[in-house]
Amino acid sequence: xxxxxxxxxxxxxxxxxxxxxxxxxxxxxxxxxxxxxxxxxxxxxxxxxxxxxxxxxxxxxxxxxxxxxxxxxxxxxxxxxxxxxxxxxxxxxxxxxxxxxxxxxxxxxxxxxxxxxxxxxxxxxxxxxxxxxxxxxxxxxxxxxxxxxxxxxxxxxxxxxxxxxxxxxxxxxxxxxxxxxxxxxxxxxxxxxxxxxxxxxxxxxxxxxxxxxxxxxxxxxxxxxxxxxxxxxxxxxxxxxxxxxxxxxxxxxxxxxxxxxxxxxxxxxxxxxxxxxxxxxxxxxxxxxxxxx
Amino acid sequence: xxxxxxxxxxxxxxxxxxxxxxxxxxxxxxxxxxxxxxxxxxxxxxxxxxxxxxxxxxxxxxxxxxxxxxxxxxxxxxxxxxxxxxxxxxxxxxxxxxxxxxxxxxxxxxxxxxxxxxxxxxxxxxxxxxxxxxxxxxxxxxxxxxxxxxxxxxxxxxxxxxxxxxxxxxxxxxxxxxxxxxxxxxxxxxxxxxxxxxxxxxxxxxxxxxxxxxxxxxxxxxxxxxxxxxxxxxxxxxxxxxxxx
Numbered sequence: 001x002x003x004x005x006x007x008x009x010x011x012x013x014x015x016x017x018x019x020x021x022x023x024x025x026x027x028x029x030x031x032x033x034x035x036x037x038x039x040x041x042x043x044x045x046x047x048x049x050x051x052x053x054x055x056x057x058x059x060x061x062x063x064x065x066x067x068x069x070x071x072x073x074x075x076x077x078x079x080x081x082x083x084x085x086x087x088x089x090x091x092x093x094x095x096x097x098x099x100x101x102x103x104x105x106x107x108x109x110x111x112x113x114x115x116x117x118x119x120x121x122x123x124x125x126x127x128x129x130x131x132x133x134x135x136x137x138x139x140x141x142x143x144x145x146x147x148x149x150x151x152x153x154x155x156x157x158x159x160x161x162x163x164x165x166x167x168x169x170x171x172x173x174x175x176x177x178x179x180x181x182x183x184x185x186x187x188x189x190x191x192x193x194x195x196x197x198x199x200x201x202x203x204x205x206x207x208x209x210x211x212x213x214x215x216x217x218x219x220x221x222x223x224x225x226x227x228x229x230x231x232x233x234x235x236x237x238x239x240x241x242x243x244x245x246x247x248x249x250x251x252x253x254x255x256x257x258x259x260x261x262x263x264x265x266x267x268x269x270x271x272x273x274x275x276x277x278x279x280x281x282x283x284x285x286x287x288x289x290x291x292x293x
Numbered sequence: 294x295x296x297x298x299x300x301x302x303x304x305x306x307x308x309x310x311x312x313x314x315x316x317x318x319x320x321x322x323x324x325x326x327x328x329x330x331x332x333x334x335x336x337x338x339x340x341x342x343x344x345x346x347x348x349x350x351x352x353x354x355x356x357x358x359x360x361x362x363x364x365x366x367x368x369x370x371x372x373x374x375x376x377x378x379x380x381x382x383x384x385x386x387x388x389x390x391x392x393x394x395x396x397x398x399x400x401x402x403x404x405x406x407x408x409x410x411x412x413x414x415x416x417x418x419x420x421x422x423x424x425x426x427x428x429x430x431x432x433x434x435x436x437x438x439x440x441x442x443x444x445x446x447x448x449x450x451x452x453x454x455x456x457x458x459x460x461x462x463x464x465x466x467x468x469x470x471x472x473x474x475x476x477x478x479x480x481x482x483x484x485x486x487x488x489x490x491x492x493x494x495x496x497x498x499x500x501x502x503x504x505x506x507x508x509x510x511x512x513x514x515x516x517x518x519x520x521x522x523x524x525x526x527x528x529x530x531x532x533x534x535x536x537x538x
Contacts, residue, residue, distance in 0.1 A: 014531040026529045028522060029440060030448035030485045044445060046405065048486070055405055055445035057525055059533065071443030072532045075329060075348065089350075097350075103412050105350040151410050177536075246326075248535040 004273075027054040033067055044069030076101045076176040076200035078154040082145045083185040085171070085198035086156070088135050094128060096135055098143070101176060101200045104153040108135075112146060112157035114164070140166040142196050142204065162186055166196075167222050169206030170238050174245040176201035180252040187253040191260055193233045197251060203241055205234045236263060239271035240280070247281040254291070259284040299458045299473055307469050308337075315453070315465045315513055316426075318520045320434070322441045322528045330442025334434035337467060338424035343434035345442040347414035363409035367396040369431060371420040392428060395491060399432055399452070399481045402490040405445040414444060425468035426454045428479050428493070433517060440525055449525075450490050451518040452481040455510035457502055462509035464516075478506050482514040 027033060031054045033045065041047055044056040045067060054060070058071040078084070078100070089105055090097035096108040110123055110131060135141065142163050143156040158164050176199065179185075185197045188208050196204040207230040209222070226234075240259040241251065249255055262283035263271050270276050300306055310316070316337030325331040330345035351358045358364070369392040371382050382389070400416060416438070418431040429452035436450045456463040457476045471477055476498045481491040498506065 014534055026526065026533060028449075028525045028529070029446045030483075046445070046447070048447070055447065056443050057440045057529055058443070072529065072536070073323075073330070073441065074443035099350075103348045103409055248532070 025060045027060055027069055028057045029055055033060060038065065040066045042066045042068030044071060073175055073177065075103055078102055078145045078148055080145050080148060082199035084145060084200045085140065085142050085196055085202035085204050088137055088139045091132050091136065098156060100154065101202060102154055104151065106154035106156050108143060108156045112159060114159055135165060140171065142166060166204055168226055169204055170234050172203040172238050172241050174201045174203065178245055178251050180250045182252055189257055191233050192230060193237055205237050232268065236260060236268045239268060243271055243277040243281055246277060249281060249285065255284060255288055258287045299470055300461060306463060308467055312461050313464050313509065315516050318517060320437055320524045322437050330438045332434050332437035332441055334430060334437065336426060336430045338422055339426055339430045340422040341418060341420055341430045341434040343418045343438040345416050345438040348409040348412035351413045358411055361410055362406035364413045365397050365400050365404065365406065366413055367393045367416045369393045369396060369418050371423060375420045375423045395428060396431060396435065399450055399491045403446050403450040403483060404439060405447065408445055425466050425471045429453050432481050433521060437521060437524065448483040448485045449518050449521055450481050451484055451514040451521060452479060453510055453513035453517055454479045455506055455513060457498060457506050462506045464509055464513035478510050480510040480514055482511055484515050484518040
């Protein structure tokens with residue numbers, strides 16, 4: 001088998017010219033933002049002897065009297081209504097624990113899921129005992145954030161047929177800050193695959209399902225073999241998403257699709273080579289810029 | 294001193310530095326994609342990798358959970374090839390557990406742990422090449438990794454060692470100077486406020502000399518903090534330009 005080898009190359013320097021205004025608002029931990037006591041202390045700041053001081057490295061955001069520092073990279077901070085993809089880590093009494101790249105594991109209550117057999121169903125003790133039949137450790141789910149607790153933990157729900165257990169597909173993990181907030185995070189891409197862009201940076205790629213089985217309530221998973229053509233599309237999309245994430249391009253349906261289209265001239269396995277990656281991402285950036293006008 | 298001459302009559306040290314001169318510090322942030330934060334740091338010939346995961350749910354023993362703040366879990370290790378003599382170093386030997394404990398104490402003083410109750414922050418550091426000042430290089434690398442992970446800190450934590458030879462304090466000791474048998478003082482400092490996060494000295498020293506030695510070590514820490522500050526700002530600018538486009 002032919003192996004691809006390359007020699008180390010010098011890292012490219014990012015030119016620091018331009019956007020001087022943005023640079024002015026960057027702070028590092030310990031930087032005093034203001035000594036004025038009239039401001040409110042937001043996230044990423046603390047009061048050090050009456051002085052408002054940054055505690056993370058990032059950009060200062062000011063909303064009226066509130067000062068926050070937004071770090072460039074963090075774990076996922078959930079908000080009500082976000083779509084997330086997560087993995088079940090624990091089955092407890094009346095609840096599942098879900099790993100969602102958040103500071104604490106999220107909870108999915110038994111009362112917050114759609115069980116097979118109708119909307120209005122009482123949750124009995126039997127349901128509690130058979131929780132593991134619906135979701136067990138290691139299963140992937142898509143869900144929506146229902147509430148945020150005071151300690152930052154999230155409460156999820158899957159009370160809609162679009163949420164539920166995920167079947168066959170590919171999970172890609174990127175930084176949560178790269179996923180663009182949009183009206184919908186479920187997309188059927190015209191290239192023949194579907195995508196769930198979780199706000200927590202977990203992205204799920206799966207073959208577009210035929211028709212939804214209403215009775216299963218989202219717990220039916222197809223184990224039919226996926227066609228080679230579908231698998232190729234999914235692998236290409238995965239590599240495209242990784243390429244976009246490596247170059248810090250915001251991820252949403254259009255950017256993923258444009259990247260997919262500009263990668264078509266290359267083989268799937270070549271997309272992640274640095275020079276090909278750069279070319280594909282550059283084309284995507286241009287198309288996105290053109291589209292914006 | 295019986296062995297080699299650590300400070301020449303002209304005031305130069307073994308590697309040609311002046312008494313108060315630091316070794317060259319070079320660093321990079323965000324070297325791994327998988328971890329929440331990571332950094333690589335070279336302090337002279339001492340090379341360290343630091344990786345931070347978290348804050349995340351406490352895994353393993355539930356008894357570790359603190360209900361008012363985050364648990365900090367540090368692990369220090371040395372690569373087999375890090376010293377002159379090749380040696381397998383199993384986890385949990387006394388030297389590395391002590392170092393892990395010191396790192397934990399240092400970062401508990403600097404990280405704002407009370408913001409993340411019931412969670413855990415993992416800091417893993419690995420020495421790739423050891424040439425003296427292992428503790429300080431680890432602290433400096435871990436600081437960068439924690440900042441990269443976006444975890445709130447009071448300030449940078451900068452660490453440096455200082456020794457005392459011929460009535461002269463020497464900043465940032467290398468391996469030859471450390472193993473010469475003289476005093477070695479390690480300080481971890483929050484430079485802006487001047488608070489000391491950790492202070493360690495193993496050998497004997499006359500009380501009269503302590504102040505000058507502390508002074509030298511703290512000046513060295515502030516020198517390191519300037520370099521780290523530059524690295525962080527450079528990284529921030531690069532990242533914000535990339536995402537801003």
